Amino acid sequence: MPEGLNSNLNLNEGAPPRVRPAMGEWGPTEVPNTRTKKRHRWFAIGGIVLILAVVVTYGYYIWTLLR
DSSP states (O other), rough: OOGGGSOOOOTTTSSGGGGGGBSSSBBSOOOOOHHHHHHHHHHHHHHHHHHHHHHHHHHHHHHHHHO
């Protein structure tokens, strides 16, 4: 069978050793699970909304001072 038709499951083949993840028995170790990634995604969205609210509030305050 030609080599191009087989999929290579080793995704770290061309990467230098210093950037390869540490491999455990069932896969890479110290990789966040899906629940943690979802939680961090919501924290990031909340942080952006909070920063936007602070900027808009400060802009409104400055606008009222200049008016």
